[in-house]
Amino acid sequence: MRRVTLTQYLVGRQQNNLINADLRLLLETIARACKAISTRVNKGALADGLGAAGTDNIQGEAQKKLDVLSNEILMEANVWGGNLAAFASEEVERPVPITEPYKRGEYLLLIDPLDGSSNIDVNISVGTIFSVLRCPKTAEGKYCEPEEAAFLQPGSRQVAAGFAVYGPTTVFVITVGDGVHGFTLDRETYTFVQTHPDIKIPADTAEFAINTSNMRRWEPPVKRYIDECLAGTDGPRGKDFNMRWVASMVADVFRTLTRGGIFMYPRDSKQKEGRLRLMYEANPMALIVEQAGGAATDGARRILDIQPKGLHQRVAVILGSKNEVDRVTSYHK
Numbered sequence: 009m010r011r012v013t014l015t016q017y018l019v020g021r022q023q024n025n026l027i028n029a030d031l032r033l034l035l036e037t038i039a040r041a042c043k044a045i046s047t048r049v050n051k052g053a054l055a056d057g058l059g060a061a062g063t064d065n066i067q068g069e070a071q072k073k074l075d076v077l078s079n080e081i082l083m084e085a086n087v088w089g090g091n092l093a094a095f096a097s098e099e100v101e102r103p104v105p106i107t108e109p110y111k112r113g114e115y116l117l118l119i120d121p122l123d124g125s126s127n128i129d130v131n132i133s134v135g136t137i138f139s140v141l142r143c144p145k146t147a148e149g150k151y152c153e154p155e156e157a158a159f160l161q162p163g164s165r166q167v168a169a170g171f172a173v174y175g176p177t178t179v180f181v182i183t184v185g186d187g188v189h190g191f192t193l194d195r196e197t198y199t200f201v202q203t204h205p206d207i208k209i210p211a212d213t214a215e216f217a218i219n220t221s222n223m224r225r226w227e228p229p230v231k232r233y234i235d236e237c238l239a240g241t242d243g244p245r246g247k248d249f250n251m252r253w254v255a256s257m258v259a260d261v262f263r264t265l266t267r268g269g270i271f272m273y274p275r276d277s278k279q280k281e282g283r284l285r286l287m288y289e290a291n292p293m294a295l296i297v298e299q300a301g302g303a304a305t306d307g308a309r310r311i312l313d314i315q316p317k318g319l320h321q322r323v324a325v326i327l328g329s330k331n332e333v334d335r336v337t338s339y340h341k
């Protein structure tokens with residue numbers, strides 16, 4: 009039986025009026041850019057793509073060459089479509105509005121061009137994360153100037169979100185609000201082919217993902233939850249837990265989507281706001297996880313309800329199998 013391609017999936021959503029032609033073009037263009045990034049990532053040291061770029065991003069973090077290149081690939085791919093008002097990127101301090109000679113459109117694109125880039129030089133999976141919002145309109149019905157304020161919308165306003173994982177295979181995961189679907193890159197035809205239709209996260213799990221080197225800094229509810237997992241069959245959970253930590257959110261989230269699990273990057277005494285960025289990491293992943301039947305909070309609040317204050321603000325993230333996320337949230341109450 010012939011598998012559905014990403015284009016067929018998106019055309020189907022357009023025919024069902026779930027998305028319009030502009031959003032479909034945007035999503036197809038993002039996927040095409042992810043193919044180009046995948047090719048560069050897979051070349052690795054053969055193409056002088058590894059190592060530091062010699063510059064820092066807005067977060068003051070040293071950029072990798074592939075961080076900068078991935079950002080350029082995504083921006084160049086999306087500047088001409090006439091469907092974007094502006095984009096925002098982890099790698100760029102301020103939003104980049106679409107300007108003449110290009111036409112503006114109704115969407116705002118937020119990207120983490122290369123998530124997990126500290127793993128690049130050691131050949132561990134990395135990825136691209138994206139989030140799509142609508143540009144707000146004024147009372148007169150005109151699009152607002154796509155400055156930072158236009159982006160500061162809660163994650164529940166996203167019209168689409170997804171990510172690519174550049175791993176043993178390149179997988180593109182997307183939601184437009186009617187479930188979560190995964191597409192694997194067929195390198196012979198260079199086509200994304202649906203391999204994970206309608207992904208659902210198991211409500212229970214016996215696997216947690218957290219960077220335990222931060223344990224001494226955690227707040228009590230997180231410490232209690234992890235201690236109980238570590239106590240295994242002899243402890244209050246009555247079962248043994250396994251641990252995974254890739255340190256590439258895209259890889260940890262894809263594993264959580266496909267076999268269940270709880271992914272945690274809590275706030276702690278050193279990273280008081282948490283480490284992950286709300287607008288282009290937590291929000292898109294929270295929409296994906298909820299659309300797959302999971303849950304995503306900052307320990308207390310639903311991620312998608314958080315009213316952003318800044319484009320690059322950080323947030324605590326606890327997401328995955330619903331029953332486990334609910335348990336951690338109950339410990340915070």
Ligand code: AFP
Pocket residue numbers: 069122123124125126127219255256257258260273283284
């Ligand atoms: P980098 O992009 O700087 O490698 O950070 C990756 C990340 O934002 C996210 O993908 C990981 O889950 C998390 O940071 C890993 O953080 P630690 O290195 O502190 O474990």
